[in-house]
Structure formats: C-alpha cells, structure tokens
Amino acid sequence: MNKDHFEVRSAGYDETDYRLRYVDEMAEVIRKHLPLSPAMHLLDFGAGTGLLTERIAPEVSEITAVDISPSMISQLQEKSHLLPCRLSLLQQDLCRDELPEIRVDGIVSTMTLHHIEDVPVLFRHLLTLLKPGGFAAFCDIDTEDGSFHTLDTGVKHLGFDREEIVQWLKEAGFENVEIRDATVIRKPQGDYSAFLLSGYRPQS
Ligand SMILES: C[S@@+](CC[C@H](N)C(=O)[O-])C[C@H]1O[C@@H](n2cnc3c(N)ncnc32)[C@H](O)[C@@H]1O
Numbered sequence: 001m002n003k004d005h006f007e008v009r010s011a012g013y014d015e016t017d018y019r020l021r022y023v024d025e026m027a028e029v030i031r032k033h034l035p036l037s038p039a040m041h042l043l044d045f046g047a048g049t050g051l052l053t054e055r056i057a058p059e060v061s062e063i064t065a066v067d068i069s070p071s072m073i074s075q076l077q078e079k080s081h082l083l084p085c086r087l088s089l090l091q092q093d094l095c096r097d098e099l100p101e102i103r104v105d106g107i108v109s110t111m112t113l114h115h116i117e118d119v120p121v122l123f124r125h126l127l128t129l130l131k132p133g134g135f136a137a138f139c140d141i142d143t144e145d146g147s148f149h150t151l152d153t154g155v156k157h158l159g160f161d162r163e164e165i166v167q168w169l170k171e172a173g174f175e176n177v178e179i180r181d182a183t184v185i186r187k188p189q190g191d192y193s194a195f196l197l198s199g200y201r202p203q204s
Helices: 017-033 051-059 070-082 119-128 162-171
Strands: 041-045 062-067 086-091 104-110 130-141 175-187 190-200
Touching: 017 051, 017 104, 017 130, 017 175, 017 190, 041 051, 051 062, 051 070, 051 104, 062 070, 070 086, 119 130, 119 162, 130 175, 162 175, 162 190
Parallel strands: 041 062, 041 104, 062 086, 104 130
Antiparallel strands: 130 190, 175 190
C-alpha cells in the first residue's frame, strides 16, 4: 500500500484561499482553450478533493475522478451529491496499476504532474485512455526553487521546464501540443507561475 501523502492535508484542503483562486483560474483557462461540451465524459487525473471536478462539472455529462489518495477521494465522495454531472471515483495510481477499461473524450488535471515520478510513462498511459481526437489538459507550475511546498506531499519535480514537458507529450504520441500561461499562484512565501499544457490523441 502506498503512503497517503495527503492524509494530513485532505480535511482542510478546500479552505485555503490561494488554492481556490488558482483552481478557479486554471478551470477558466481550460474552459477557454479546450472544446468542452455537454455530452462529454472526462477523466480528472489526481482529482484530489474535486476542486477542478466541481468547476468543470456543469460543462459535461460525466467525470471519472482518479486519485491515489484514499483521504482525498473520501472528501470528494462526501460532496459528490452536489455535482451537476455523473461522477465515478477511482482510487488508483495510473502510473503503476492496471489501467481502467474506459475511453474518455478528455483528460483534465491540476497540480498533479509534479507528484509523478515518470511523467513520460504517465503521458503514454493517458493517451490510451482517450478516444481518437480526445484531448488532455494539464495545469502545473514552472520550474521553481524548492520553496513552493512547505510539507512533503510526495513531490517529485520542482515544477517543469516548458520545452521539456512539451517534448514529453509529443513523444508520447499527442498532436497539436501547446503550452501557455495559466495563472500565477500567490503563496505567502512567493509567487509561482503556472502553465496549461494541452494536446490531442490523433484521429487514427
Ligand atoms: C496537489 S493535489 C491536486 C488536487 C486537485 N487536482 C486540485 O487541483 O486541487 C495532487 C493530487 O494528486 C494525487 N496523486 C499523486 N500521485 C498520484 C498518482 N500516481 N495517481 C493518481 N493521483 C495521484 C494526490 O493524491 C493529490 O490528491
């Protein structure tokens, strides 16, 4: 059993102002640049307590929320009845565990990639979960000096170099790969820029 790195964070997770602000802005940039539509089934990778899921839910018909942490998933479970779309919860590590037998129209993810050791492998796995033409949209932080996290929640990357992460997504087989500014996360110890990385599974 993996350590639940978010056990001490999950209960008060939704009460942090800076976090609510950056998830609002990341959801907004995803809505602006990705083709969300009411019939879609999305996968929220590293959904946590569902901050992104609940902001995207009014736009689509179904979300599969995947997270490795039992405590984060259980926070999301508690508010699932409030969501305006169908929701399935999967407590799973998509880097190691067997992949679910689903094909989705799009994958969304906020602030999870920096917890993943082998991001290129993850990108290859996620491609297989998309229908042809489906999209993936990841928000995360640019390279930082190590001051972003004040608690070790299983951090594997101090942000990302944009050129390198774009290359990883292309090498995994995604096309029309783009990266753009998403927001600036303002924490008490400093400001951290964040990006939206997106790409599509080829039609054939
Ligand atoms: C910083 S939180 C972000 C949660 C949410 N997306 C948000 O923006 O509020 C990162 C989440 O990624 C999850 N996570 C870390 N590694 C994972 C993995 N290998 N598979 C699935 N989820 C993972 C953690 O449990 C945690 O809930």
